[in-house]
Amino acid sequence: MADKTIMLVCSAGMSTSLLVAKMQKAAQAEGVDADIFATASSDAPHMLKEKNPDILMLGPQVRYMLNQFKAQVSDIPVEVINMQDYGMMNGEKVLKEALTSIDSFQK
Template structure:
């Protein structure tokens, strides 16, 4: 499963990526999880199963839905509470549910 996180600079989600990777490993889930700035999303969209947006870039949701819609890639904003608490397990679950329901 390939999960791309989009944030404003591609840096603020690095801790979340680490926590999500640990949660995936603990659950025995094979996942590639990485974060980029919104300007890089288009160039990497072909590698993605799920796109999650950081709350700070929620204003990009419609644009990202347009980009991902053509490829049937689900997009959602990360829950602000989970993002703020760096709850990697909950954010991973959000991504898994998105992929299952696409």
């Protein structure tokens, strides 16, 4: 089992798949043991229960759902992925953002 589980949510779970691959590559390069996966917003409640992630990160296209997800989960951070990092598919930066958010939330 991975040290950190990072869940990315977007409209259909498709556009985020490339970002997941880039984040996994960055995690591997930095020696971070992380389970990173993407899911569609419609399947997010199910995946929250099944995978028990350490953070839920929303793609910019579903940022309007931020308060809805924050109301559903109070034991993990819920963040919106920076639009520029998402557009550039900057997996390294998004991974760092996720790990920083997890660490500061747990303190």
